[in-house]
Amino acid sequence: MSEQEQLRSIRERIDAIDRELMRLISERASCAQTVAQVKRAAGSGDDYYRPEREAQVLRQVKEANPGPLEGETLARLFREIMSACLALEAPLRVAFLGPEGTYTHAAVLKHFGQDVRLAPMASLGEVFREVEAGGCSYGVVPIENSTEGVVNHTLDLFVQSPLFVCGEVLLRIHHHLLSSGPDVAHVQRVYAHQQALAQCRRWLDANLPHADRISLSSNAEAAQRASQETGSAAIAGDTAEALYGLRAVKRNIEDHPDNTTRFLVIGRQATIPPSGVDKTSVLVSTSNRPGALHRLLTPLAHNGVSMSRIESRPSRCVNWEYVYFLDIEGHSEDPDVRQALAGLRQEAQLFRILGAYPRAVL
Numbered sequence: 351m352s353e354q355e356q357l358r359s360i361r362e363r364i365d366a367i368d369r370e371l372m373r374l375i376s377e378r379a380s381c382a383q384t385v386a387q388v389k390r391a392a393g394s395g396d397d398y399y400r401p402e403r404e405a406q407v408l409r410q411v412k413e414a415n416p417g418p419l420e421g422e423t424l425a426r427l428f429r430e431i432m433s434a435c436l437a438l439e440a441p442l443r444v445a446f447l448g449p450e451g452t453y454t455h456a457a458v459l460k461h462f463g464q465d466v467r468l469a470p471m472a473s474l475g476e477v478f479r480e481v482e483a484g485g486c487s488y489g490v491v492p493i494e495n496s497t498e499g500v501v502n503h504t505l506d507l508f509v510q511s512p513l514f515v516c517g518e519v520l521l522r523i524h525h526h527l528l529s530s531g532p533d534v535a536h537v538q539r540v541y542a543h544q545q546a547l548a549q550c551r552r553w554l555d556a557n558l559p560h561a562d563r564i565s566l567s568s569n570a571e572a573a574q575r576a577s578q579e580t581g582s583a584a585i586a587g588d589t590a591e592a593l594y595g596l597r598a599v600k601r602n603i604e605d606h607p608d609n610t611t612r613f614l615v616i617g618r619q620a621t622i623p624p625s626g627v628d629k630t631s632v633l634v635s636t637s638n639r640p641g642a643l644h645r646l647l648t649p650l651a652h653n654g655v656s657m658s659r660i661e662s663r664p665s666r667c668v669n670w671e672y673v674y675f676l677d678i679e680g681h682s683e684d685p686d687v688r689q690a691l692a693g694l695r696q697e698a699q700l701f702r703i704l705g706a707y708p709r710a711v712l
């Protein structure tokens with residue numbers, strides 16, 4: 351067979367597969383519509399999003415992946431299929447730290463897919479308020495970065511908020527130096543969110559030691575400013591680059607190549623059923639006595655439950671008293687976790703389960 355004949359025959363096969371894919375995806379979408387009818391008939395409200403189910407679907411895809419595509423790649427495709435199916439049931443509105451082009455925007459799309467309705471907010475506080483008021487079903491907020499540590503403002507908002515955590519998103523953060531100018535040499539001013547400036551500190555010291563560093567409320571705002579001024583640059587990611595018509599004069603300027611930010615999905619649902627691989631986040635406080643924190647955490651050790659994170663923040667009620675944010679492996683309904691939490695509750699002055707939710711799959 352000639353090359354042309356071979357290609358024609360393979361393309362005919364691809365066309366046939368695409369028709370079959372189309373039929374199957376449409377059949378899947380019809381199933382999702384039926385699921386919505388069942389949920390509506392059962393009167394389970396108008397929130398059809400099931401984070402534990404979505405996590406299970408994505409995990410199954412990764413586990414059953416026959417290749418040659420990467421499991422991660424295949425899961426991303428299924429992420430979009432589910433996003434479109436859910437939008438057929440009822441479109442989901444998600445609040446996030448805007449404007450469009452922020453890393454939080456990228457985290458929203460990674461977690462919910464492209465069919466989500468975006469609601470960019472001007473501050474983290476507004477994201478919480480919008481979800482509390484019911485204007486959006488969910489919100490996405492940054493919680494910690496592998497280079498710069500915790501986002502204190504988000505933790506503090508949790509202390510006052512009645513919202514729950516219903517998911518997490520891990521996003522590899524690649525920072526670029528974006529400018530409308532020709533190269534790095536012409537840059538006299540660098541705009542960015544303070545976290546981004548910190549994550550690129552060494553690169554800036556080495557390459558732009560004399561440029562002014564100006565922190566703004568988001569990287570997207572930085573990109574917007576840089577697009578209007580000559581001699582200015584912004585540190586931001588791919589989404590902002592495309593959105594504000596800037597050019598990356600230098601890509602990947604983050605000091606740590608595995609720079610990752612963890613975001614939390616917040617909502618009004620107090621309990622998400624176990625997905626099989628879950629985490630539980632808890633807010634606790636204890637009195638300022640010798641050994642108090644040790645006693646508080648002992649029930650975790652006794653029940654063989656591992657804690658993946660602990661953060662402390664000033665309680666803001668009494669000076670030098672603290673609240674602790676704990677992340678625990680497992681779901682609050684798992685027997686060992688349930689027992690550990692019961693012990694913790696007895697020791698703690700303040701005790702609130704912030705949420706039990708699927709561990710990030712993508």
Ligand SMILES: C=C(O[C@@H]1C=C(C(=O)O)C=C[C@H]1O)C(=O)O
Pocket residue numbers: 381382385398399400401403404407431432433435436439
């Ligand atoms: C179809 C459902 O509703 C939504 C859509 C899903 C999907 O497309 O697989 C999964 C969970 C829900 O977010 C369901 O609950 O099973």
